[in-house]
Amino acid sequence: MENVPDMALDRGMWILRTMVDELEELGYSVAERVMSTSDLGVPQFRQRFFLVALRDRVAFRWPTGDGVRTSVRNAIGDLPQLEGGWRPRNGDDPDDPVASGWAEYAEPVSTFQKRMRAGLPAEHQRRVYDHVTRPVRDDDAEAFALMDSSTRYSDLPEELQRYRDDIFDDKYKRLDWDGLSRTIVAHIAKDGYWYIHPDQPRTISVREAARLQTFPDHVRFSGPPTSAFRQIGNAVPPMAGEGLGAAILDSLLTAEREGFTTAEASRLLARWFRSRESLAIPWLRGATRWQTVVGETALSRLPAPVAQLGWRLVAAMPNPNSTILASDALRLGLAPLGRGDRANDLLDIASTIETAGIDPEDATEAELRALGVLAPAVIDLAYRVHPGLADDGSDGAVLATVATVRVASRYFGESVDENRNRLTEGRLAVARLIGGEDHSHDAHLALLELGNSVCSPGVPACAQCPLSGSCAFATTRGFQLQLLDPADAADDVGIV
DNA sequence: ATCCGGGGCA
DNA sequence: TGCCCCGGAT
Numbered sequence: 001m002e003n004v005p006d007m008a009l010d011r012g013m014w015i016l017r018t019m020v021d022e023l024e025e026l027g028y029s030v031a032e033r034v035m036s037t038s039d040l041g042v043p044q045f046r047q048r049f050f051l052v053a054l055r056d057r058v059a060f061r062w063p064t065g066d067g068v069r070t071s072v073r074n075a076i077g078d079l080p081q082l083e084g085g086w087r088p089r090n091g092d093d094p095d096d097p098v099a100s101g102w103a104e105y106a107e108p109v110s111t112f113q114k115r116m117r118a119g120l121p122a123e124h125q126r127r128v129y130d131h132v133t134r135p136v137r138d139d140d141a142e143a144f145a146l147m148d149s150s151t152r153y154s155d156l157p158e159e160l161q162r163y164r165d166d167i168f169d170d171k172y173k174r175l176d177w178d179g180l181s182r183t184i185v186a187h188i189a190k191d192g193y194w195y196i197h198p199d200q201p202r203t204i205s206v207r208e209a210a211r212l213q214t215f216p217d218h219v220r221f222s223g224p225p226t227s228a229f230r231q232i233g234n235a236v237p238p239m240a241g242e243g244l245g246a247a248i249l250d251s252l253l254t255a256e257r258e259g260f261t262t263a264e265a266s267r268l269l270a271r272w273f274r275s276r277e278s279l280a281i282p283w284l285r286g287a288t289r290w291q292t293v294v295g296e297t298a299l300s301r302l303p304a305p306v307a308q309l310g311w312r313l314v315a316a317m318p319n320p321n322s323t324i325l326a327s328d329a330l331r332l333g334l335a336p337l338g339r340g341d342r343a344n345d346l347l348d349i350a351s352t353i354e355t356a357g358i359d360p361e362d363a364t365e366a367e368l369r370a371l372g373v374l375a376p377a378v379i380d381l382a383y384r385v386h387p388g389l390a391d392d393g394s395d396g397a398v399l400a401t402v403a404t405v406r407v408a409s410r411y412f413g414e415s416v417d418e419n420r421n422r423l424t425e426g427r428l429a430v431a432r433l434i435g436g437e438d439h440s441h442d443a444h445l446a447l448l449e450l451g452n453s454v455c456s457p458g459v460p461a462c463a464q465c466p467l468s469g470s471c472a473f474a475t476t477r478g479f480q481l482q483l484l485d486p487a488d489a490a491d492d493v494g495i496v
Numbered sequence: 497a498t499c500c501g502g503g504g505c506a
Numbered sequence: 507t508g509c510c511c512c513g514g515a516t
Contacts, residue, residue, distance in 0.1 A: 004500090006500095006515085006516090009516095045499090047499095134508085134509085135509095137509095162510090162511085163510095163511070163512075164511095164512075164513095167512075167513060167514095168512085168513085169497075169498090170497085170498070170499080170500095182498095182499080182500095183499075183500075185499090185500060185501080186501085187500070187501060187502085189507095189508090190501085190502080190508085190509080190510090191508095191509075191510080191511095194499095194500090223507095224507060224508085225507090225508085226507055226508065226509095227507085423516090
């Protein structure tokens with residue numbers, strides 16, 4: 001399956017988790033990833049979500065690509081010069097200039113161009129079809145003349161900005177000969193301003209759009225230009241399909257079995273969490289949502305023994321009012337933990353919530369967020385421990401924190417750059433381990449706890465981890481590291 | 497700041 | 507259909 005990344009990366013990632021769950025249930029292995037199709041030779045910055053499910057749990061190995069990027073020049077540099085509004089006149093049927101018209105074509109230069117020209121009938125070797133463009137307005141022609149690939153809409157002279165420059169900063173975009181095209185979207189059927197030709201004063205032709213989507217020149221498009229543009233923009237780039245298809249074929253021939261299922265990992269995590277006696281983050285078992293708020297606000301990132309000490313104090317505060325009533329005790333208790341300042345923060349939060357007449361146990365995430373006194377991450381966690389009623393259609397966020405992403409990326413053997421990839425690969429990996437409906441609640445909390453205790457940043461204590469049987473890190477490096485440094489391995493304190 | 501989407505009218 | 511315009515989500 002291919003789709004836009006947003007399909008998988010919404011807050012709760014419920015669609016993805018359900019798909020994985022049901023496919024695994026049917027006996028498939030599942031692999032998913034957000035890929036830049038430029039890695040497969042597509043001359044665009046076009047990131048897409050891919051999901052591959054193979055029958056009989058055959059493990060999928062992603063294509064590695066050859067690392068060669070196709071530039072715009074390599075993709076369309078061989079196509080003949082064109083004027084805006086041009087329609088071919090030398091077609092087979094003069095009354096149907098678009099469908100049958102063609103322009104004189106010389107010959108392919110780059111490897112990519114030769115691939116695009118393959119498969120043409122002999123009588124079409126000197127022709128290129130569908131090389132048609134929109135007319136260009138006089139003011140646009142003037143604007144295009146002033147632009148290079150880095151020019152922004154707001155850089156243009158005032159009189160050439162027909163659209164409101166406060167909302168459109170990327171209304172126009174000139175392609176860069178030596179770069180990637182921006183994503184060819186179906187919107188190109190409406191206007192072509194994101195695809196101004198690198199050096200000609202016009203937007204790109206149907207054939208140029210097709211080339212950037214890696215459609216060979218023998219592929220023709222049905223209907224008028226707007227329809228052709230829409231077909232092209234909505235397509236999966238054939239070259240991406242080819243790359244993934246080849247990888248699927250390889251995987252099927254290798255026929256290696258996947259060593260885990262999401263459901264099993266999720267079950268192990270949940271069971272581990274429920275049997276864990278004392279937690280590094282005790283407020284993962286807060287009896288009320290407010291207690292989780294208090295714990296995370298006052299005690300986050302403290303060493304486990306210290307956090308547990310503090311928790312004895314705040315665990316006796318089930319609601320904001322009880323916190324206010326115990327304000328002195330709160331200040332006195334938190335000060336020696338180095339969190340005296342957090343006591344005042346908490347009291348502010350508590351009184352704001354009380355004043356607003358909101359009960360955190362009944363409130364929606366949006367209502368608490370709107371108060372503006374709670375950190376978003378704290379709200380996320382509180383609703384993770386005590387999920388809401390999903391009145392807004394969401395089901396709580398998948399928490400891609402440094403800790404959960406560390407566990408998940410170690411498990412899958414990915415070296416996740418914690419800052420750059422946390423929003424994509426990291427979140428996908430976390431969602432996988434949480435799984436579908438059955439154990440996801442406790443598995444989610446287990447990941448948080450694991451990342452803050454057993455699966456520590458330095459040398460993790462893999463021997464204590466419920467996932468060590470199928471974890472890529474544990475089975476390759478984890479136990480080895482512990483043998484080298486048993487002192488570190490025994491350190492279960494979990495300072496992040 | 498970047499990456500996309502859609503409604504209205506001749 | 508083609509062209510014009512006005513946005514939103516992250």
